[in-house]
Every structure is written in C-alpha cells, then in structure tokens.
Amino acid sequence: MDYTFIYNTIIINFMIFDTHSHLQFDDYDNIENELKTMEELGVKYSTLIGSDFESTENALVIARKHSEFFVVAGITHPIESPQIANLEEEIAKVETQIMENRKYIVWIWEVWLDYFHLNQEKIEEEKEIQKRVFIENIKLAEKFNLPIIVHIRDAWDDAYEILSKANFANNIVIHCYTWSPEIAAKYLNLSDKIYFWFSGIVTFKNALSVQETVPNIPLARILVETDAPYLAPVPYRWKLNTSGYVKFVLDKIKELRTETPELVENTIYENSLRFYWITD
Numbered sequence: 001m002d003y004t005f006i007y008n009t010i011i012i013n014f015m016i017f018d019t020h021s022h023l024q025f026d027d028y029d030n031i032e033n034e035l036k037t038m039e040e041l042g043v044k045y046s047t048l049i050g051s052d053f054e055s056t057e058n059a060l061v062i063a064r065k066h067s068e069f070f071v072v073a074g075i076t077h078p079i080e081s082p083q084i085a086n087l088e089e090e091i092a093k094v095e096t097q098i099m100e101n102r103k104y105i106v107w108i109w110e111v112w113l114d115y116f117h118l119n120q121e122k123i124e125e126e127k128e129i130q131k132r133v134f135i136e137n138i139k140l141a142e143k144f145n146l147p148i149i150v151h152i153r154d155a156w157d158d159a160y161e162i163l164s165k166a167n168f169a170n171n172i173v174i175h176c177y178t179w180s181p182e183i184a185a186k187y188l189n190l191s192d193k194i195y196f197w198f199s200g201i202v203t204f205k206n207a208l209s210v211q212e213t214v215p216n217i218p219l220a221r222i223l224v225e226t227d228a229p230y231l232a233p234v235p236y237r238w239k240l241n242t243s244g245y246v247k248f249v250l251d252k253i254k255e256l257r258t259e260t261p262e263l264v265e266n267t268i269y270e271n272s273l274r275f276y277w278i279t280d
C-alpha cells in the first residue's frame, strides 16, 4: 500500500473553499446529500450566505451541526422590499442575531447596488433607496470591524464613488465578477484588500470578458464561489448547483492561469481563509 499517495491525495483534495452558497434554501431536501457531494469533489468548507434574517437563521441551524459551514448574516435587500419601511429595525434585529451567534457567523453582509431590476417608473427614487441601504451597510460593517460582500450590477460608477468616499478599511469582495480587466483594474486601485469572486459563469463558453480578467489580476485577489442554487458551472449548467461544484470553477481558473495548478489551488484556499479570518 502506497501511503504517500493516499496522504498526498487527502491534502490536495481538501484545499477547496466555496466562499458563497445558499445551501440553506428550500431547493435542498437534505444537507447530508450536499455534504456528500462536497466530500466526493474535495470541497472542505462552504459559507452560507443569508439574504435576510430568516435565511440567516436557517443557515445557522446547519452550521451549528456541521463544522464544514460558516454563515454570513444578511439584511433584506431593497429589491425584495423596495420600501424598507424600517431599516433601523431590520439592522437592530440582525445586530442581535450576530451577537448571539458569533461563533458561526463570519461577519459579513451582502451589500447591493443593482440597477438591473429597477422599476422603470421610479428609477431615480429606487436608486436613491439602494444607495442609502448600501451606505448604511458599509457603516454597519465599519461599526463591527467587518469585511463586506458587494453585489454590483449595472452600477459600477455609483458603487465605485460610494466605496472610494467611504474609504473602507476592511476586506471587500466583488460578488460574481464577470466584467472586463479594465473595471477590475479600477477596483483594484480602490483598496489593497479588495477581492474578486468568480462563479460558474467563468466556465461558460461565451464568458470571454471574465475569462480575460482571470489571468490579468493578482492570484492573491481571487476567490471562488458557487452562489448555489444558482449559476451551476459546466458540466452541470442549468442543473441545481451545489457547493461541491465549486471544484469546476476552480478547474477553469487553473486552466486560465499560468501558475502550476497546485499553486493556484493553495493560494485561492489561503485567500479564502484570510478573507473570512478563519484559522484552518
């Protein structure tokens, strides 16, 4: 029996971290099945992102039971609830939730600026609400000395302006980055703690702009995510996504980079731990 081989296989197989999923959603019948896929594909950890108070609670139920999972607390986004009658109340609720679950929560909010889904009748009004929530989220992260997850769609200039004015000192990650190397370069100038999240989209045949970005930013700024149940990578495109499939995202990034596959895998894993301040 060649134990060296087994030893190497174990080490190499478990250096993958899905830094963004929603396995707590109703799309999944049983978390054990998702854990099995993670294990089969060598994925060690997955971070469950809450999209509101309830979905963060559901993520906590899983994380208390399984050490493979961490939780990110989320605040209802104005797209789901355009009026957010009581933002202060919502924030207070989430603050308490974090205080009570510090052990599992890796301290981040998903901060949105998304102009793709705007109501055509009140574009300016909705942009203003989104900007207000965006700024409030940044303040909240500052208060707790937390990093932030930033979701930007069709709003690159406004998001850049807010972030540069905020002079945010902690880690920032741009969710589901699919844009050009030029936009990435602009955001890289914003902070030396900025990261880019690459999802299953990077495996799509027509995703040329993101495939051009991957080899053109520092490896130290790259993280991988699934955003499961959404955005399943090739060869599972259009199927239900799951954290294990982050392996296919990583494989594509290895293919696009010039470093050795081992170095790419190890560095991205280290980046994930550093981003979430997790000690392995």
Ligand SMILES: [Zn+2]
Pocket: 020, 021, 022, 049, 227
């Ligand atoms: Zn998500």
